[in-house]
Amino acid sequence: MDLPDYFAEYETSKTGIAMEPLQQFGPFVSILLIFISAAFTDNILLARFLGMCSCLGVSKNVDTSVGLGLAVIFVTACTAALNYLVYRHLLVPLGLEYLRLITFIMVIAAFVQLIEMVIERLSLTLYYALGIFLPLITVNCAILGVCLFMLNKPYGFVQTFFFGLGSGCGWFLAITIIGGIREKIDESGLPKGLVGPGITLIIIGIMSLAFVGFSGMIRI
């Protein structure tokens, strides 16, 4: 295995990778493949390292992980689609691509605020359960990361939505498994220096090792 090619798998903005052209698949199959690749082979947490901070803080037990994960799935999918529209129909025609960072983060912040209001109206228990995590989603690297990654992919609107959905689900999967493992690890004796972030990172590393086995499966 020649090293530079292998490393090219993890490059993000290079378009010269041998990607499978999307046109050869039908619309539904391409969406399915995009979803699977976003959730497994290019898992936003285990392969792209995004969304770590909230992950390390939250994944202490499975219940909060699930709650936060579901919220992240929803926000990622919707903001990926929204930002796609904003980018292609507002920024590009006006020639303002360089403003994408600020625009994306503003859209994400406004969307999260909106979701907060809706959750507060619909279910107060869920609102209290999510508590501080809701505003923290705004600064979750994973969401802004998904929006930036989707710029380099030749996807349309619906495909971008499923890319976001898949990435969110991948993040949810990773954080739930990590939460489960951490709950078990808490009961065994660890060296003092490893308690907390140390052991969590090792767990994530092992999981990432497992998920690397998926790479090369789908290159979309």
Add this chain to the structure above:
Amino acid sequence: MTQANRQILTKGLWLENPIFRQVLGICSSLAVTNLLANTLFMCFGVVSVTALSNLTISLLRNLIPQRIRMIVQVLIIASYVMMVDIIIRAYAPDVHRFIGPYVGLIITNCIIMGRAEAFASQNRPWPSFLDGIACGLGYALVLIAIACVREPLGFGTLFGHPLPARQAWWHPWTIMVMPPGAFFMLAVVTWICRTISLNTKPRKQV
């Protein structure tokens, strides 16, 4: 330098190091540390953005209304990150191809938001600037340490220059190039640093 300012520096660099103590800003630290060149540019980005945004937020701290505080902070940080992004793209286009999105993600880097909230919004400009530099450098030191292990072991080069062992007999460890290697290296660095700080200050809480 006054005693207080010296304390700010030691806190940011070691006692309250953002990476292994506060566990913030991990995302980018794992992604870019496969090559030392990437790491150095990323650190430049983080140090300058943290210091400048701390300075700006501290200067404006009495003028920002409470309700929109977070939004204004994010906007200030986003503007500086955009400038750094453009600078890196202009002066090091090869590096930018690798770390491009991660430079953009400095906006959501918990370190900068955390310092802005915790320090810059309540302290005067010069200490805030120093705090930004200190935390940025603390972050940079850990990253450079990790990169100095990952690049030689993963590629057999250091800063792009092939090491003598590479040509002779060394086979690169692929795992160091891949995400799992990054997680393990960071875990090891965290373990070592925390154990040292636990042993030197026995009364300090974990």
Add this chain to the structure above:
Amino acid sequence: MTSILLAVAFLAGIGLLLAALLILAERKILNYGPCKISINDGARELEVQGGASLLSGLAQNEIFVPSACGGRGSCAYCKVRVLEGGGPVGPVETPYLSPKELEENVRLSCQVKVRNDLLIAIPGELFAAKRYTGVLERKRPLTYDIVELRIRLQEPDGMDFLAGQYVQLESEPYKGRDAVMRAYSVSSAPSDRNHIELIIRRVPDGIMTTWVFDYLKEGQTVHFSGPYGEFRLSETDAPIVFIAGGSGMAPIYSILKDMKEKGIRRKAVYFFGALTQKDLFFIDDLKKLEEEHPWFAFVPALSSEPEGSDWKGKRGLITQIVKEALAEASTHEAYLCGSPGMIDACIKVLTEGNMPEEHIYYDKFT
């Protein structure tokens, strides 16, 4: 040049658009409409606009629930019982509510948002609490860090209260700090219903005390609400032990003046603890009371007075002095006023002297 203008215009445009969208959404989504609040089984019925806290809804209808932190959920003064319609208990409230209180549906009214019709129960005396406007008649320093305020009531011009109760004083915003409310016991006698006097000690960097000491001037208009509180003299004949230091003297001074005017002749001892002579005040007034009224004894004690000074009174910690003076306290009642640490220490000493806990009344200053 045009590109710069375009960029700025675009960002401003997007910002305004998103802000407008959010404001619109808030109006539509978080619009709860008018809600009915039924108090004390229908004794009083209110209608408020949904979306605000229960505390502010009640305050708008002239029912002033005490609050020291201004609705931030950190003082726990604003407890009311919400029997129906309160929704789940929020994470801000749970640290301040004991399991027994949770069973009785006690909630922090500053954290309960009015979303639908509510059924609540509040202590009857809260109905008597009003918001008063007054003018500062006199501000005089008592020690280097304690000041006395004398306020003449204007609107309403008289307040009926019991000796030992407190009022919530409102500060005004200054130099980057918001208006706040803080509780202070009234130190004047209830008979003087057109005035109240407050004893306030400076808290370093405190929002209210900095305003009182550095900004408040005689002749200025002040606002406060009250009276609140259950700290008052009991109806029995038991001998009394008063223990208080610094600004804790306020409710006790009010009670003593009230006892003197009403001719209540219960035996009373007042242990006044302070650090040094600099912290003593009203000494002459209290000594005079002692001379004129044999039922009252005044015992000041200093804990940090330098050796060899001209202080002829007792020296030592107030808890020590109380212990020595009261070997047998099973028939006495105690009234304590001060910091939580001081009160806990005194309770320990008193119970060791055989005083039953039900006979100990206290007003903890947080």
